[in-house]
Amino acid sequence: MGAEDITLSRRTALQGAGALVLGFLLPLKGVRAQGAARPMVTAPNAFLRIGADDSVTVLVKHIEFGQGPWTAAATIIAEELDADWAQMRAEHAPANVALYANTLMGIQATGGSSATAESYDQMRIVGAKARAMLVQAAANAWKVKPAEIRVEKGVISHAASKRQGRFGQFADAASKLPEPADVKLKDPAAFTLIGKDKSVARLDSAAKSTGKAIFTIDIHEPGMLTVVVAHPPRFGAKPASFDATDALKVKGVVAVKQIGSGFAVYAENMWAAIKGRNALKTVWDNSAAETRSSDQMFADYRALAAKPGRAVGTNKDAPEKPLPQGKLIEAEFLLPYLAHAPMEPLDGYMLWDGQTAKARFGSQLQTADQGAIGKVFGLPMEKVFIETMLAGGSFGRRAQTTAHFAVELAEVAKAIGPNKPVKLVWTREDDIKGGYYRPLFYHKFQGVVAGGKIAAWRNRVVGQSFMKGSPFESMMHDGVDPIVTEGADELLYAIGDFRCEFHYADSPITTLWWRSVGHTHTGYAVECFLDRLLQEAGQDPVQGRLALMAEKPRAAAVLKAVADLAGWKGSAAGNGRARGVAVCESFGSFVAQIAEVSIGDNEEPRVHKIWCAVDCGQTVNPDIVRAQMEGGIGYAVGHALYAEVPIVDGGAAIGNFDEYRSLRINEMPEVEVVIVPSSEKPTGVGEPGVPPTAPAIANALAHLGRERPSRLPIVRRV
Amino acid sequence: MAYQIKVNGTDHSVDADEDTPLLWVLRDWLHLTGTKFGCGIARCGACTVHMDGQPLRSCTLPISAVGTSEITTIEAVEGPEAKAVQDAWVAHDVPQCGYCQSGQVMSAVALLREVPKPNDRDIDLAMNGNICRCATYVRIRAAIHAASEKLGG
Numbered sequence: 048m049g050a051e052d053i054t055l056s057r058r059t060a061l062q063g064a065g066a067l068v069l070g071f072l073l074p075l076k077g078v079r080a081q082g083a084a085r086p087m088v089t090a091p092n093a094f095l096r097i098g099a100d101d102s103v104t105v106l107v108k109h110i111e112f113g114q115g116p117w118t119a120a121a122t123i124i125a126e127e128l129d130a131d132w133a134q135m136r137a138e139h140a141p142a143n144v145a146l147y148a149n150t151l152m153g154i155q156a157t158g159g160s161s162a163t164a165e166s167y168d169q170m171r172i173v174g175a176k177a178r179a180m181l182v183q184a185a186a187n188a189w190k191v192k193p194a195e196i197r198v199e200k201g202v203i204s205h206a207a208s209k210r211q212g213r214f215g216q217f218a219d220a221a222s223k224l225p226e227p228a229d230v231k232l233k234d235p236a237a238f239t240l241i242g243k244d245k246s247v248a249r250l251d252s253a254a255k256s257t258g259k260a261i262f263t264i265d266i267h268e269p270g271m272l273t274v275v276v277a278h279p280p281r282f283g284a285k286p287a288s289f290d291a292t293d294a295l296k297v298k299g300v301v302a303v304k305q306i307g308s309g310f311a312v313y314a315e316n317m318w319a320a321i322k323g324r325n326a327l328k329t330v331w332d333n334s335a336a337e338t339r340s341s342d343q344m345f346a347d348y349r350a351l352a353a354k355p356g357r358a359v360g361t362n363k364d365a366p367e368k369p370l371p372q373g374k375l376i377e378a379e380f381l382l383p384y385l386a387h388a389p390m391e392p393l394d395g396y397m398l399w400d401g402q403t404a405k406a407r408f409g410s411q412l413q414t415a416d417q418g419a420i421g422k423v424f425g426l427p428m429e430k431v432f433i434e435t436m437l438a439g440g441s442f443g444r445r446a447q448t449t450a451h452f453a454v455e456l457a458e459v460a461k462a463i464g465p466n467k468p469v470k471l472v473w474t475r476e477d478d479i480k481g482g483y484y485r486p487l488f489y490h491k492f493q494g495v496v497a498g499g500k501i502a503a504w505r506n507r508v509v510g511q512s513f514m515k516g517s518p519f520e521s522m523m524h525d526g527v528d529p530i531v532t533e534g535a536d537e538l539l540y541a542i543g544d545f546r547c548e549f550h551y552a553d554s555p556i557t558t559l560w561w562r563s564v565g566h567t568h569t570g571y572a573v574e575c576f577l578d579r580l581l582q583e584a585g586q587d588p589v590q591g592r593l594a595l596m597a598e599k600p601r602a603a604a605v606l607k608a609v610a611d612l613a614g615w616k617g618s619a620a621g622n623g624r625a626r627g628v629a630v631c632e633s634f635g636s637f638v639a640q641i642a643e644v645s646i647g648d649n650e651e652p653r654v655h656k657i658w659c660a661v662d663c664g665q666t667v668n669p670d671i672v673r674a675q676m677e678g679g680i681g682y683a684v685g686h687a688l689y690a691e692v693p694i695v696d697g698g699a700a701i702g703n704f705d706e707y708r709s710l711r712i713n714e715m716p717e718v719e720v721v722i723v724p725s726s727e728k729p730t731g732v733g734e735p736g737v738p739p740t741a742p743a744i745a746n747a748l749a750h751l752g753r754e755r756p757s758r759l760p761i762v763r764r765v
Numbered sequence: 766m767a768y769q770i771k772v773n774g775t776d777h778s779v780d781a782d783e784d785t786p787l788l789w790v791l792r793d794w795l796h797l798t799g800t801k802f803g804c805g806i807a808r809c810g811a812c813t814v815h816m817d818g819q820p821l822r823s824c825t826l827p828i829s830a831v832g833t834s835e836i837t838t839i840e841a842v843e844g845p846e847a848k849a850v851q852d853a854w855v856a857h858d859v860p861q862c863g864y865c866q867s868g869q870v871m872s873a874v875a876l877l878r879e880v881p882k883p884n885d886r887d888i889d890l891a892m893n894g895n896i897c898r899c900a901t902y903v904r905i906r907a908a909i910h911a912a913s914e915k916l917g918g
């Protein structure tokens with residue numbers, strides 16, 4: 048399989064179900080992640096460490112930043128291994144693409160809500176093989192037949208000879224046995240952990256409730272310098288020159304160096320680094336910098352959307368038809384740049400000794416980061432080591448197509464010279480002003496309603512692609528970045544006269560995937576406009592949708608489930624409240640939500656409750672599914688209501704939580720989740736909770752005498 | 766200059782500039798890293814500690830203002846409220862990424878010491894200075910109620 052066969056987005060990659068379909072060029076020339084050629088590793092010795100104390104530690108290839116991959120992997124292994132939950136532990140696997148590649152992407156990577164989806168079969172096989180090897184080791188020791196041995200809750204026993212043992216005593220012998228070629232997996236009907244509510248508890252809750260969990264920012268090593276980098280105020284600007292006279296007068300500041308992304312201030316502690324940066328005089332080369340503001344960009348995008356674009360998705364090859372007779376409805380939606388703002392800003396530790404580079408940070412695309420670090424130091428990949436750390440959230444921010452943070456970290460270490468350990472920390476201002484945003488998007492719609500039905504649908508989308516020109520460009524096909532229009536180019540609804548077109552917009556403002564990626568904007572635009580047309584057609588938001596979903600049974604099922612859960616009787620909820628509906632499919636999972644909303648203090652919408660139905664295939668940990676729906680909904684409510692990074696004169700006009708307003712506990716709605724039972728393959732839950740929330744709120748507002756907001760956030764700063 | 770401060774029951778002498786926030790003293794001088802940095806402007810609560818038992822954002826309190834006050838961090842918070850809160854956090858699997866949770870726990874413990882049986886509004890008032898970007902708020906609320914019940918409040 049060559050690069051020309053790699054045509055799939057993360058979404059379609061998941062739906063495709065075949066393993067090893069993605070691969071792409073790494074930034075390091077000559078090192079190519081040959082995803083296609085990589086066999087799935089199922090060797091227990093690569094994934095499990097069984098201690099003499101009977102503890103079973105799973106080396107998890109996915110980064111844990113909240114979505115529960117540690118617990119999920121341990122659950123799957125424990126199920127097939129017949130371990131007792133109390134003996135299970137988890138830690139991050141080292142960066143090693145030969146062992147720990149994502150089976151869908153061909154590199155070591157976490158993303159696209161794929162962690163369980165892509166490793167479910169793999170972890171089952173690993174667990175089953177480990178069980179078989181432990182049984183064989185016990186059989187050898189006891190001189191009995193393996194078939195006569197039982198394993199239950201971590202106890203290995205042989206009834207006839209009344210012998211019993213535990214994993215620890217056979218672990219060493221088992222690890223030296225040949226790996227069984229074939230193992231029989233459990234019948235799902237016999238599962239006691241997978242999909243069973245409350246059968247396991249998260250492995251990381253205690254350490255995270257007591258301050259004991261160690262994150263990158265917590266690293267302190269002897270002789271370590273803490274580094275902050277002065278970044279340009281405008282996107283696309285480059286560092287030109289600096290005067291460090293005053294910065295070096297700050298007690299604790301050790302050095303200032305120019306690197307590719309700015310000027311690095313090295314200090315003995317974080318406070319000195321911050322003060323040193325404040326005192327630094329900088330000059331920027333603005334020749335290639337962005338100069339526009341958000342408003343100007345929206346105006347430019349609107350002008351672009353007036354012209355025909357490239358057709359994608361359903362009917363893309365059919366000639367465009369004139370609009371049919373009927374009532375013409377038009378709408379536009381403007382969606383701002385959004386920062387991910389993970390609670391722990393980006394940070395990393397690096398020790399480079401001239402021969403090897405050892406990095407410790409919340410790496411999400413380990414293979415790409417490894418390649419990028421190697422390139423900076425001129426080291427081959429096998430001399431670059433990454434210890435993946437727990438990270439304080441990501442929401443997409445740590446999965447960098449350009450590995451820009453790994454590059455900055457390596458450049459910081461290189462500029463100060465070998466054998467000087469450094470910890471690079473971004474402040475919140477670096478984070479919010481630092482780009483890699485959910486791109487600003489513009490949607491233009493025309494729809495026709497005739498005879499109580501939706502007779503036509505036209506949608507033009509304008510926005511930036513972060514695939515184009517990146518090392519991930521091989522995920523594009525025929526010049527089309529599927530992420531730009533995913534969710535808009537093919538609807539859950541059968542509308543015969545359908546057309547979706549897009550235009551790329553360009554800007555030096557850096558963009559990236561943001562929790563649920565393209566669905567963050569298409570979910571809003573499509574579900575708002577559909578609801579608007581159904582309203583015009585005089586149809587109920589639930590029944591009207593169901594009538595168009597004949598070919599999408601899983602989408603229809605979650606919609607019915609959420610309507611049941613909420614006791615849906617129409618949009619009016621009484622008491623000054625109204626309800627709105629939305630349904631989205633993303634990352635192979637189906638989620639429907641109903642929001643109950645009123646107008647609260649200062650005319651701000653108040654979201655009281657969200658009901659949520661999800662079908663994510665076979666669930667592994669139902670409580671983690673619920674937690675991800677709760678968290679995804681909260682993330683979506685906060686951004687829909689309050690969040691925007693306004694661009695003024697080519698730079699971010701705000702930089703911290705005083706102005707990048709985050710959802711707080713008093714604004715969090717009540718959430719009720721139902722998981723629709725499914726025996727389909729597991730699909731993602733980290734992102735799919737997000738897309739339906741904002742349109743469900745907007746659709747509720749439409750029944751409170753407000754328009755569906757055409758520009759987000761709903762509560763705009765003035 | 767050198768400041769004498771009392772943290773978690775121990776006296777420390779810290780040589781730092783007078784404007785150094787307590788947060789960075791805890792983290793970079795004393796290596797008490799349970800207290801987290803999230804914003805540096807008293808808007809997120811990740812850095813919450815107790816000063817003489819009261820919740821405080823350590824990122825904006827300069828070391829020169831600590832004086833003889835006793836500082837308690839997540840590493841040493843204890844007592845029935847702390848135990849009830851941390852047990853409830855685990856029982857409800859509150860944390861996702863976990864990065865905000867030291868601050869959440871410190872705010873929740875202070876609340877329960879003040880108001881043994883908080884209603885939802887009390888929780889809103891005491892906890893709305895603590896941002897959780899993972900939006901674990903539903904479980905934070907449930908865990909505080911559960912902890913309160915456990916304490917017989």
Ligand code: FES
Nearest residue numbers: 803804807810824
């Ligand atoms: S770091 Fe102190 S409140 Fe955010």
Ligand code: FES
Nearest residue numbers: 863865897898899
């Ligand atoms: S658990 Fe991630 S920020 Fe709160």
